[in-house]
Amino acid sequence: MDGKELLKVEGISVSFDTDLGPIEVVDDVSFEIKPGRTLALVGESGCGKSVTASSIMRLLPHPHGRVTRGRISFEGESVLDLPVEEMYRLRGGKISMIFQEPMTALNPVHTAGAQIAEVLDLHRADIAKKAREPEVLEMLKAVEMPSPESRMGNYPFQLSGGMRQRVMIAMALAGHPRLLIADEPTTALDVTVQAQILALIRDLQKKNGMGVLYITHDMGVVAEISDDVVVMYAGQIVETGAVLDVFKNPIHPYTKGLIRSMPLLDSVPKTELPTIHGQVPSPHNYPATCRFANRCPHADESCRANTPALEDFSPGRKVRCFKAGRV
Numbered sequence: 001m002d003g004k005e006l007l008k009v010e011g012i013s014v015s016f017d018t019d020l021g022p023i024e025v026v027d028d029v030s031f032e033i034k035p036g037r038t039l040a041l042v043g044e045s046g047c048g049k050s051v052t053a054s055s056i057m058r059l060l061p062h063p064h065g066r067v068t069r070g071r072i073s074f075e076g077e078s079v080l081d082l083p084v085e086e087m088y089r090l091r092g093g094k095i096s097m098i099f100q101e102p103m104t105a106l107n108p109v110h111t112a113g114a115q116i117a118e119v120l121d122l123h124r125a126d127i128a129k130k131a132r133e134p135e136v137l138e139m140l141k142a143v144e145m146p147s148p149e150s151r152m153g154n155y156p157f158q159l160s161g162g163m164r165q166r167v168m169i170a171m172a173l174a175g176h177p178r179l180l181i182a183d184e185p186t187t188a189l190d191v192t193v194q195a196q197i198l199a200l201i202r203d204l205q206k207k208n209g210m211g212v213l214y215i216t217h218d219m220g221v222v223a224e225i226s227d228d229v230v231v232m233y234a235g236q237i238v239e240t241g242a243v244l245d246v247f248k249n250p251i252h253p254y255t256k257g258l259i260r261s262m263p264l265l266d267s268v269p270k271t272e273l274p275t276i277h278g279q280v281p282s283p284h285n286y287p288a289t290c291r292f293a294n295r296c297p298h299a300d301e302s303c304r305a306n307t308p309a310l311e312d313f314s315p316g317r318k319v320r321c322f323k324a325g326r327v
């Protein structure tokens, strides 16, 4: 199905019921991922990236979190309408996910090997029982686990953070997913391990053509791994485009700010990087006007009085800004 979309998210909005009333934390988000491609979802903490991922996986907290509008399709099927049992089959199988903190995904009382074997049990009927252990070992080798033969028998607490992350990635990949959702999987790791894991995801992707939704707050990682970028701010998409276009010519002042605050790998470490002034507003206080206006160096009265729409800027580019192309 080359050229066709693997994942299509169309205009989804997500709300939570809270003690202070309902809040809409994701507003009209759309994007597509084709097989073999990587889309990065980027934005500061609290912008709605993980909630978007949870919506795709149908893992929003029930009943107070829900998708209120829009459609999500995976290989042409409507994810939000799938029966629960079908969803269980998809998760960890055709769609799998890796998280920032592997301890939440790993079972503390099972060995690394047993947890990978369980994924094979559930999602790889093609593998005979006696072939499972060699396959587990292959998976651990594929994620470059040091001493995989002995590490197989280790419990999560006996492994370093980087090793646990590798086990979780091996589990996520063991079911041969068509789509991998990686939610800040390297944030807690040191730079060397981070680079190894990014290289690993790219490698495996080249081999099996899976699509990747890569969530991060780090523009450096975006440049490293993605084909396409979706920038989210305060629950909305503010800019989308191909990665090279976005880096060469960022349009939205928020995207520009994120790129400016990126540490340069080959530069002398600076004591202070330029940061975007101010903070992401709380969903209880999202303004009806431009949500970025109070932090934007270019905002004027009209930005504080009107609501910008996400509009086509150039082929393949969309931007939500009244000043697009003029600042």
Ligand SMILES: Nc1ncnc2c1ncn2[C@@H]1O[C@H](COP(=O)(O)OP(=O)(O)O)[C@@H](O)[C@H]1O
Binding pocket: 016, 017, 018, 025, 043, 044, 045, 046, 047, 048, 049, 050, 051, 052, 061, 065, 282, 283
């Ligand atoms: N279970 C929940 N109940 C209420 N609000 C939530 C819940 N989960 C997330 N949120 C809110 O939704 C917004 C988006 O969160 P999230 O998607 O986790 O952000 P990101 O992943 O971009 O850091 C935040 O304001 C967060 O506080």
Ligand SMILES: [Mg+2]
Binding pocket: 049, 050, 051, 183
């Ligand atoms: Mg998150």
